[in-house]
Amino acid sequence: MTVTSAEDMVFVQRVPAKVLPPPVTQVGAIGWARTNLFSSIRSTVLTFFTAGVLVWIAVPIIQFLLIDAVWSAKDPTACLPREGHEVGACWAFIHERIGYFTYGSYPPAERWRVNLFFLLLAFGSGLMLWLDAPRRGLGAVYFFVVLPVVSYILLSGWPLIGLPRVETDLWGGMLVTIVVATVGIVVSLPIGILLALGRQSNMLAVRFLSITFIEFVRGVPLITVLFMASVMLPLFVPPEFSPDKLLRALVGMVIFAAAYQAEVVRAGLEGIPQGQIEAAKALGLRYWRLNSSIVLPQALRITIPNIVNSFIALFKDTSLVFFVGIFDFLKTIEVARLDPKWSGPNTSLTGYAFAAIVYFFCCYLMASYAESVERRLGRADRR
Template identity: 50%
Template sequence: MASNSIAPGGTYLSHKNAPVLPPPKQKDAWWERLRRSFFGTPLSAFLTLLSSGLILWLTPDLLRFVLFDAVWNAPDGEACRVPGAGACWAFVWHKLPYFIFGSYPEHERWRVVVTLVLGALLLAWLLWPQKMGKHPDKPFAAALLFLVYPLVALVLLLGAPIFGLPMVDTDLWGGIFLSLVVAGVGIVVSMPLGIILALGRRSSLPVIALASTSFIEFVRGVPMITVLFMANFMLPLFLPETVHIDRLSRPLVGVALFASAYMAEVVRGGLQAVPKGQYEGSAALGFTTWQSLRLVILPQAIVHVIPGIVNTFIGLFKDTTLVAIVGIFDFLRTVETARLDPVWAGPTISATGYLFAALFYGTICFGMSRYSIGIERRLAERKKGRVA
């Protein structure tokens, strides 16, 4: 007969055999997960029903405008002016070269295509996921993308008579490719500059810490439009009269500085999340300060804040539309200009152009978000494998 007893120290012991329990479920059925996600509480059930009602109410009209009543072919734009017509996708197709290249000379647009394709291939090479382990080709891909590619792109887009490429003034640049240029420069410059500012803000030297903190707080305390105006109109005032800054370079500087301030705060959060023992352990191994930062601290800090970094990149990509205020013909500015064409003066032209712009920005931002989620999942699997 089983009995209970009290062990020395007051610990309660039971001599009964524990009942045999069934093994835990490995995975719930899909309907159970669906019920728990959408109808788990009365509030979630109410919100689910309300959202479903709104979707059912709006979807028919949206499909009718986008697909069923849409105009797909209108050589002269007349079909888009018919009362009751839906989205004029013929307008988008007719203006697509202008949306992509802006006013870039038509016979030189192959240079833009080569630049975009080359950049996409290098970016895919760098970001393509691989199995665990070292990847000796990744540093080479990063060097090509961040060091060699910008020079090649500058020569191709701007021109170089020595290579037989005529010069193309930046006033003619525009459209999607210019938005990608502004976003790419902002992302590439803001990441290293943000790391430097974050390290400077945590520096033990008061002068460096004060300068970094002042810059970060000043830039974060003003709207991006103000930064763009300052870069466009005030930056030349601080330079000698003999130094001329290109009209496109000024907003590029403003975008990069603005994004670097926000990136610095994201990286600083990652640095604070690294345990103090990592600093002490690297010092115990004889690492110098820069070796410790490069090999131990920064890799962990950046992993901690991947969602924040991607969120900053997404915000920067969307904020590129603000450069139109200082006279840069980005993608959204080309849409606004194209819809004023009297040939396409239909009632749905503006809505179609802005819908196309929303689809473009939404697709790019959604892709960036999904990639970051994939990176987080792979890092979690690697961490779980190391723990196991």
């Protein structure tokens, strides 16, 4: 038997075989669809069913909002259906009333003040929400002290410096929604912190009062708190100090939000390891010093996502000031949609669709921010 050289061994493959691509059913769009949409008979049936439902819901909505929509019109008759011509959303109506939705009945000549307020607020919230901002202490002073004072002067006016007074009855639309939600969160946060600390205090009276307040307010609907503020507050003070409608609503919102903030902050306080508190005590720090330099800075930092989430809830709940006679964003929509000038079959739906889109985008942006902070804090924890 002769030993053949390697060249003669025809069955030896000297170059590696070409790697075959995986079967088309495993990769790419088809593979993805097979694992994610049609993995079993049940899954396939469900996919077709859901797709059907989706088409059934989405097509008319797109048709209404985009395809059949009337984007601009010289007069309201363009939004009325004609023979053989479907009409959808009447965006021309929104376009005409957008000023009302944003500022309410705020005098048009003074609306630059509202715009300036929006800018100042955006700057302030940017500072507060940017976790790596330089000089965050200064930012907090701006947000919690400077901004409220300046905004109050700016919005309600001070004739001495040439800003005519604008009664709060004239405020409305997005302005009121933002004012109520922001005041609600800015004022209720410090109260909530005090309540949360009070709830954990070892002074019996303080603890009892804090728990009573928190559980009482959390146990009743917001609407009743607003009613209470609106009908009982005027009874609580001498008639000459009777607060205006917006102030009453603000007091109601702050009371309500404070109880929820207290629980949010408490969750943050409980996230601080006991060892830190004990270490601080061992260093001789007293109660306020311990909380203000050790506990709260850490607790509030991990609470930011939840504070933003409760701001979202408050932003949505602001629509309830509707019931105590204040023209917030939703109420202006509700008033405008009944305007006889624009009476058409689609005016109401257009108004509601617009409101839904605005609320959705505001809340969605805030929720995304909260989520990103949460992820970031989570990363820091895992380190």
